[in-house]
Amino acid sequence: MKKIFLLLVLIISFSSCKKDIEKSVTTLKKVKPKPVYRFGYKLDDFVVIQDTIERGESFGAILDRHHVFYPKINQIAGSIKEVFDVRRVRAGKPYTILASKDSVEKAKVFIYKHDKINATIVDFKDSIITVKRHQKPIKTILRTAKGVINSSLSVTMDSLHLSANLTYTIADIYAWTLDFYKLQKGDSFKFMYEERFIDDTIFAGYGDVKSAVFKHKGQDLFAFKYLADSIKGIPEYYDENGNMLRSQFLKSPIKFQYRISSRYNLKRRIAFYGNRIKPHRGTDFAANRGTPILATASGTVTKSERRGGNGNYVKLKHNNTYSTQYLHMKKRKVKKGQYVKQGDVIGWVGMTGNTGGPHVCYRFWKNGKEVDPFKQKLPAAEPLKKSLKPKFLEFMKPLKYQLENKILPVKEPEVIDYIAKK
Template sequence: MKNIVLLLVCILSFLSCKKEEKKPTPVKIIVPEPLIKYGYNLDKFTVIKDTILSGESFGTILDKHHVYYPTINKIAGAIKDVFDVRRVRAGKPYTILASKDSLEKAQVFIYKHDKINATIVDFKDSIITAIRHKRYITLRERKVTGIINSNLSVTMDSLGLSPSLTWSIADIYAWTLDFYKLQKGDSFKFVYDEKFIDDTIFAGYGDVKSAVFNHKGQDLYAYRFIADSIKNIAEYYDEKGNMLRSQFLKSPIKFQYRISSRYNLKRRIAYYGNRIKPHKGTDFAANIGTPIIATASGTVLESARRGGNGNYVKIKHNSTYATQYLHMKKRKVKKGQYVKQGEVIGWVGMTGNTGGPHVCYRFWKFGQQVDPFREKLPSAEPLKESLKPAYFKYIKPLKYQLDYNKLPIKKPDVLQSIVQN
């Protein structure tokens, strides 16, 4: 009997030990996910990141990475319709995907135009390709308000905003506001988008959606609206549907200038013995290097340096009008090039006959130089009457947002409310 009890105790003790035994924890093998970027598994390449230096070309970069000139010429010819290799610029970042061996020969060249856009040139196989790549961006709406204390650019800078956004606002109001004549206490509000890559990396500004500038106690509204769905070109209109853009800008300089001499056919100059020497232009004085912009779209007739004009550009806008810009430090455009209104065509300088930094702005009508400030110049196309009802409906919440710092609360449809109840 004693032996049976001892046997039972042993069996129970054994079962208890088996119960307490822990099963071994299975070992998880974590396989890292491949790093995919620009459509490539970067783990399969040697990734080389660099920046184009002054004097470097597409050819010298590839040659440095063991792709030689017969092949480089072949690549350039194959992709010329998508990417002109002659247009790579110093200061732009690029990435080379090279073979993962001791030679590290380049197989893919990625040229980054900006934070969002890139061109990918793939020559690792016999088929050479070049494609445009655009990173996914998200937009965040922002609203900013400011009060002018000195000028627009200083005020915007004090708010921590980029000069590019200042230029956007200046573009919108270039036809209705003289930024040189802003008064202390003038104010503005505008709603715009900011671009972000992966929701974290700031990638610049999007469109200015709406704005209001209070100047001399008057509210000047501006709303971005696409009136032509075929061309898909947005314009800015006021609260009455009038386009803010005119056919000609008021000035070839956006802001921070003064008119030092006006068009005057009876001007006398002491330097020439107080003789009458007509001045057939308007002088806009500004600091050397200030951008000069085309006051209207057109084709460059002349871009040269000659005599008292110094560096100058002349633009033909149509069969009636042409404009000319003198004494530039440097010209940006070439003869035959088409330029858009507001595009930079050069920079203020002191070339030719000039006593100080300025641009002499000359205005031609039917081949004769005239005073643009006394001409009744044509305006841009107005908003079509058929589009005005849709436009007024579109801007109603935008105006409310500007006036009250928030969007209106949308009231539920009456019929929908009845159905729900």
Template sequence: MKKFVVFFIGLLILFSCGEDKKIDLPKTENLKASIPEIIYEFGYKLNDYKVIKDTIKRGESFGIILDRHHVFYPKINKIAKTIKDTFDVRRVRAGKPYMILAKKDSTEKAQVFIYKDSRATATIVDFQDSTITAYKYRKPIKVVEKEIAGEIYSTLSEAMDSLHLNPNLTYAVADIYAWTLDFYKLQRGDKFKLIYEEKFIDDTIFVGYGKVKAALFNHNRKDLYAYRFIPDSIKGIPEYYDEEGNMLRSQFLRSPIKFQYRVSSRYNLKRKIAYYGRVKPHRGTDFAAKVGTPIMATASGTVVESARRGGNGNYVKIRHNNIYSTQYLHMRKRKVRKGQYVKQGDIIGWVGMTGNTSGPHVCYRFWKYGRQVDPFKQKLPSAKPLKKSLKPAYLKFINPLEEQLNNIPYPEKKAPESVKILAQN
């Protein structure tokens, strides 16, 4: 009996001690917080290095930066010589961001230099081992298809800007319709729709536009379709065609200025100069634009004249073939020389006021069989049409795009200010 009592008392003491003595186990979230996050960037595990991020200052060089991070000049010279075909260290520019991956010890010696060319690309110089390497790195780009519709109230630029679209997309649209649409004649109420691509890195950082896959411009109540299509899979050069397979591009652009211009004076053989009270023919078309606006070759050809002379000021003349030639007068500066071959859309000079002119513009002159004519009254040759054998495949290709375009709603009409005021009253 005594033994049982002693055993029972021992159990009570044991349990009472167990209640008083609590063991604190670590919480799950504390365990997670204590495990460092593993970070990879540019293909490197950043946890293994001391990471230094900075921007190149004025007067700094590749050598100065590495020297500051404990790489000595004999090694710096060896790196520069080894990688010169991939990366010219003399071309590092002030303002560009860079990253140094250094040793995680007392020396903190640089092991990798990462020069950020752009938000999407970088040049990586790795010299942590005996082998020195340099290569280009491009961050994975996510391409997202977008749809947009807009209405013209003043200019294409203002309409695109109101939709918070980058000017680069405006230029792309202007290039697509450069042969078929006179942007000077856009009217209030004209509308457009676009199917295009936007590019992102890290899912959220916008790095530019991709392809404009399809477009629709409603001008003067007429629909002008444009579809991107590659007619030759070997050459891989895209062109834009309408809904019937006709190429939008023609042999000549409608204007030597992209789209920010106005026609200040047209071809007119009976033009009367008010100051002198006499008739003086104007055998050109004047496109008024700001000084410094780029002037484009309206078609491919060979420069036959590039000079400064008399009332023409700085001018360029291009022979396109045995039928057509064009001339561009009053340039601030010429970019091409005699004998040079230029392609359609190449910049040949900039708008100025040289020669006899009362304001900044380019006087565009057009020759046909050696006689100056009005380019807007000529039936100009188109580029090569889509081959008949490709047309069935093309029509099948554009069918879903056409349906997609037609289903994009135009923006709702904005009520005039007078209507808004009446509604408020």
């Protein structure tokens, strides 16, 4: 009797387990995999073909290989040429074709990938041909980097494992404020910049440098990216006082009372020399002796000396393109190697060297050649309007706080520090 009872218990238990298993299998059958979408298309509806454009391969050749005939190819190319010129597809660029899910596998959609983020989608599966731009969602992370110069900016940036592109960006920001060939050991920098990611993990390049500070020769040179003109939509970099870093050259090295007594003229004839041509490669600004002479743009003093017909003179290097020189000074105020800002007094008007009256001969170099400064297309810079300054100062305040080694608590975007190795 006891054995019969145990047998009945086992049969009931097995029957219950069998029902549970059957129920689980039924439940699994009901759960369907989620459809996969890419570029706005349900991939299950197509045969997905991914490839790379070969050298010498054309848009037409690719579609022809995927069973689209040339009358249709010509129609596609003609209808989308205002948005996407199919002649400009480049070898090495990846592409995706969505083809019909049948034995022919005829192309229906062509997706040209410009880079990791941007693509052009050409849809010709219906009678109406469409073309549109597609951009993958990007996650932006805000990071900070700081370092101390031991040899050069590029070497220090390399120690941060940052791309040369970011080094060039920093150099561009400070192109009118710093001479990077004259950086000193012990100069330091800190900047906040964006990194962009696809799907949270795939690096998609750098975004903006939001703010920066470069300590050079004991001076803190701040830079804050700010959109002052929402109509033009072009942000600029400003210092902590609202002065644009991409500053234009001053029109004159003399601030107030002066007159131009002689202009740049390569065909100038001088009666004293028998009416012979004696080129004048500078612009003379006549003014009273002792009138302050100003640096027309920020830069480093490369020469400060007295020599021959130049008399007392100063030469400044502003960047790798532009240099300026100021001749016939009564007295020089700056020394070789000194860094000066636009508008700083570098000397005073005098009559030293070959001169017939008190003036400063202003000479202007572009790419190592003396040119007429008034005929150059120089970088334009508009000062920040007074009405915008309070708003800018409010915008700049937390960024400056972060640059001064005190990171504000933020959740999005994430802030991560990178410190250069000494």
